[in-house]
Amino acid sequence: MAKEFYVTKTAPIVETPKGKLRGFHYDGVDHFYGIRYAKAKRFQMPEPVAPWEGVKDAGSYGMICPVLNEPMPTGEVQTPHRFWPSSEHCQYLNVWTSSCDPAAKKPVMFWIHGGGYAAGSSIEQVCYDGFNLAKLDDVVVVSVNHRLNAFGYMDMSAFGEKYKNSVNVGMADLVEALRWVRDNIACFGGDPDNVTIFGQSGGGGKVTVLGQIPEAEGLFHKMIVMSGVIPGGLLDGTCDPKEFALAVLGKLNIPEQDAEKLEKVPVPQFIWAVNQASADLQKQGKRVGWTPMPNDYYVCDPLEGDFTKHSLNIPTLVGTVFAEFGMPQDYGDRAQLTTEQREKYVKEYYGEEGGQKILDAFRKAYPNTNEVYAVDLDGMFLPLTVEYVKKKGKEASAPVYNYIFAKIYDYDGGAAAWHCADIPYFFHNGAFIPICHQKGWEKLDSLMSSCFVNFARTGDPNVPGLPQWDACEGGDMVTMVLDDQCYTQKNMQDELLPLIKEYKPPFRFEFKAKDDDDEESGSAWVF
Template sequence: MKRPFTLLLCIFLQSMYMYSVAQKPAPSPDPITSGAKIAVVQTEYGKVRGYIHNGIFTYKGIPYAQAARFMPPVKPASWEGVRSSMTYGPVCPLIDPTTAVNDESEFLFHHDWGYTNEDCLRLNIWSQGINDTKKRPVMVWLHGGGYSAGSSQELPSYDGENLSKKGDVVVVSVNHRLNILGFLDLSAYGEKYKSSANVGMMDLVAALQWVKGNIARFGGDPDNVTIFGQSGGGGKVSTLMNAPSAKGLFHKAIIQSGGGGLNFKEKSISGRISAAVLEELGLKSTQIDSIQKVPYDKLAAAGKKALRKVQEQLKAEGKEIPGFGLGWGPTQDGTFLPYQPTAPEAIALSSDIPLMVGSTKNEFMASLRDPSLRTASQDEIKARLQKQYGEKTDAYLSAVKKAYPADTRPTDLIDIDDMFRRGAIKQADLKSTGKAPVYMYLFTWQSPVQDGEYKAVHCMEIAFAFNNISRCEEMTGGGKEAITLAQKVSQAWINFAKTGNPNHKGLPVWQKYTPANGATMIFDNQCVEKYHHDKEFLEITPSRML
């Protein structure tokens, strides 16, 4: 019995050797090495060829699945020969195509909008070695932009090269279906469309399945996968933690400014939205299949009108509207997402997944929404606060001073985020009831660019987590303080991906979070751990639904 098995094993190993010789980057005088036989890896669907940049094997635009409009993803078609995978693939079409930008903020963010196509199920990989037996931790990045916009290449901070190089981790980033393409609930119109409300999230499960089946050939360990994301990407991490079909495909999770993952749409709401879309398109329920051929711009316009219409209806009915308005996102459909995130059954699904969760100090601050506040005096800021807090204004000011005693600018009194921070705490409180550890952080470092007016704005910490200060000098200033802090932040992310514990010698001891201790690592020029430092501030500010 043993000899046939041994013979088969030898044949298998020999065939593997024929197409997947272990590679490490050879010394080169040039930053980039590329060519017909460079960085070739066999996947389940065919060979892909990337390139080597600064010693990191790099692959872009690899298909991980395919899907018809509103249909669940299926495995990608196989190909013959070697597929060139050296540039980013298509991104999901945007509801509102970018035709103009704000000059100042675009200087900071430096968006790369990419090119659009509904066939956008692609992923990118960065690794120090391929076709070897080294089991590197895998970090799968889920981009921001809510559930409606963004891509894996949208911001320069998303590039995985420096993170891979620093931590010897395999970094993966993913494109998937968004907005009306990913989250239009047509389940009321036939069995064919039963999954349509969540196909955008099902794409991410398909990506994780691809990682499980293929990442070992790119030097990664399929049994040590961390999913991490910021803003909408953080919400997607939270959503996957509540998806039974994602169970076992990842082992740790990091949620950055992603408090929006705490509520899924009820089918009663998603059904009203889809009915309004059909009404806008002039389609009867018997004509539902026609929606698959509606041009995207017409479909997107109908979706926008439908969302506005249903939001106005809900307001008239006295229903609560999310802080950023009614938008596209996951639905509690009873199958892909059987529970709301706050349900005990949902919490139990990911009870064994270590979690790191946090936000930035200033997020969508008041002076970002109203730049005229930047030149306001302290008295003018206090007068504005008086209109909002009335007799509680002094208590508010006292709470701000207690939470952040080093703040000096007038706008510091009004620019502190309470929405994302509150969401992060709620997620941590819920998760801490399980057996896996929870670590909380708050990124408070203030960027010096543009006279320091952007502070610790939404997205600021991403460049630090990816160790990408040099790629994001417009946002961070690129100075020594930023570089030093990035070393600390990125190492925490790396250590967490490796072990489920972010502690390292560059930080003070970072305790596990509990609702009782409120332990929060403050990332700043001087990193410290604090305990319920902003409790009074959060108690006095209004609770807003994300």
């Protein structure tokens, strides 16, 4: 059956408060790509766009933020990606909607991409497409680009008042994008009083940070954090911000008193200087990191201080996946292992004593899962996620829900859900991603997208087909285990997680400068 497509001189056109935008219509959904929501000078706060005459084209994705090192495409079977042209002027967003009638008042789902605070884009992963959520689940989807790495988080505050919040301008872009949603989304059929911010990995971290920015208060009404309660030391830098800035200036032969000239250095030269300065400091045992930093604009990490009052009034859904960055061991076809072989491999990995304790606790927490997968359990995101959920669940007046995506894939001998594995299902996009096409995928795809959509609509993730999903209250943690067979567990991590923390071999990201002589060096796509 042919699917309807049209884009004419007169439709689909939306008249926003600043001017008219023309997108395109396909299969029941209006698509508006590359909408400019703000402009900004380097290191400075964003400003709203000016009004315009005529009709602007919104049929092409906008520029994404430049990255400091191009990653090597690897693992595309598990997490397919897309590449796109970049510019530091990257304040663009995309909208999918099934109706541009202002009276429609559809829930708005505002997607923040992953990639830490250094990489990624609104279209980086194939499964970020908002078409199915708009068509099948009747919500308005917004995805957004914003400044990253040195463009969004380089602290230049020592060089002038106009740079006082340079370390947080990447987050300020997101706040400005949410203001755009408040002022414009009704023109696309969305309800500005029912906006859910959701993001994964670095995007989930940005969701937690937005809850701690007073200027963002009232701009969103629900929060979904996916693998985004990030350990503080994982991405933070260890060198003094001014020392780093001076090192960058030195690479470009710019005197300290002329630091303002750094604003005009062309992007390739700026990136080169940032990378050279980072490499020099790394040789001294100092690491440059890209993260928001507390100041007058951003209150604090809620696990290091307090949740803001408005954050405690916002329904929150927080989750992780089973393995995240777990390093799979080669045990052949895991489904064919005997019980004795499973136990042997777990004890070899964790030690005899730790292995037996973990086997006992694992069988209680994951009664439907092959025990050998205990070696893959995440020990990076889960501990702080548990802390975040329990703390917020105890203090918040709004409900806090928790999940873990625990699917085992028939892939390469068996693979437990990896970092990003849950995203296609929550976007109702399993159909787009070949590896999702495993037995029963349609049911899981429908259930997981439905629970996110119902949460966005009502603040409650319960939907038909799932067991009763209670909020986390009073220090207790109720976890929905999302798998081929979904079930809930109360305080399921209380026994197992301390054992994983005690016995699991440590894992850390490698922050190595790229070897320009090796085309296969550099980091892989992992977000």
